[in-house]
Amino acid sequence: MSQFLPEAFLPYLPDTIQIIYLIATFFFIRGLKLLNSPATARKGNQFAALGMFIGIVVTLFDQQIISFEWIIAGILIGGLIGAVLAKKVAMTAMPELVAVFNGFGGGASALVAWGEFSRLVDPTTMTPDSLVTTGLGIFIGSLTFTGSFIAFGKLKGFISGNAITFPGLNVINIGSMIGVLVLIGFFTVDPTNQTIFWIILGLSLLIGITSVIPIGGADMPVVISLLNSYSGIAASMAGFVIGNNLLIISGALVGAAGLILTNIMCKAMNRSLTNVIFGAFGGDSGGGSGADTGDKSVRETTAEDLAIQVGYASKVVIVPGYGLAVAQAQHVLKEVAGKLEERGVQVKYGIHPVAGRMPGHMNVLLAEADVPYDQLLDMDQINPEFKTTDVVLVIGANDVVNPVAKTEPGSPIYGMPILNVDEAKRTIVFKRSLSPGYAGIDNPLFYAEKNQMFFGDAKKSLQALNEALNDV
């Protein structure tokens, strides 16, 4: 679009574009800063979107760009698909959607590196460092692409959520990664060798698949965060290839964000990143270690009895898990909480960092049901409060309240920080059955003297409680 500009301005165009890129960077950084508080977060996202818009528009004035058919078609198609996906998705399916977007982002970065390489008639004119970054861009972008779609498949249930693995898979994965890096070295020396190029591409795509496949369903929040980080780094690499600071900076910001979230998720599960990647732990059917539910007895409760317990309590804490969202029970829950508050009961929600399927997922699901965010307390805030809590309602959560994590050093979840619901005067667990959770470990909380079980579908149980509360 540079032809629309006055001739005299053209010599200044490249610098002007760079200055405007700097402004776009400012919007990204400001936007991320505003995302630090729920009150300003929406504005922050709009700031970032504005930065993106500025970045795209100014790029169209780049004198290298002379044909627009492909660009217009691409933006229309991509924009339509993106908009439809964003409008249609259910909040419970947010992790899947983020995985998909992530995959497309990574794929785009790989394609940019590839396209830039292929548009040069003679690749030998490329400097060794731009060849290295091209290779790395293709590598990271491609593995983000396939890895994200495998993660999507696992979350969606197309691919088993169990850890699919076989002996030697880790060795193959590490070997392939080293192989790709060595090949990128060869590629730098001889960029005209097509075979090397294709092997790098193929192997990178394959690594994305084989490195996510063995990771168990319970670890998906970590994987999504990590892939998010990769997609940022891939964008940065694409920036190195085309020599664009806007891409380098934005990609680095995203890479850092993903890494921080990955770290938070690992800490919340007391696992190291290496253990998540190579450990092949946990699945969605929970076929894990000896659940001897045999001769232990549990106390059951009814809706009417429970209504009296919570109706006359002074403080109730609700601990929601993904099971709540699966049962679509958040709205009924909100009604129950509303009735309790009307009666003067103090109601709070305690959210474990890995509740849900991605970092902060449960908060979004409750926000959808209009639960105000200042009632949602994270683990460090809620744990000191359990001692003064009359009743804790554990709904659809299991492993995150399992005291085994504190008491049994032999347990796979030992050391994982949990919500100390057992410190409350009474706990009520809403559950379909006594089956173990994601990690496949039996939960002694169920058999504790202070605990009562309320068996059944979370939504139906809450509806019953909601009605029973009218008569208390």
Next chain:
Amino acid sequence: MSALIFSLFIFVLACFIGFELISKVPPTLHTPLMSGANAISGITIVGALIVAGHSGTDSQISQIIGFVAIVFATINVVGGFMVTDRMLEMFKKKEDEK
């Protein structure tokens, strides 16, 4: 100083800014943060525009690659920002309720 080294400085400094910016985000906002950051990583669309809009090559291959890259990146950008907005719209404080 070569272009690569210069870029590397920028990359590393930007990583530090990223860590500083994001390490204090409360857990409540982790999902929107991730999807918002994800949308920002769609900035690679700028590279895709250059690859697709460039001509002067004998082959159309790079233009087609660029086209696919634009589609992918636009899905990422448009979808990412829109869905983040949709989520953040739902976050309300207690006082806002009527």
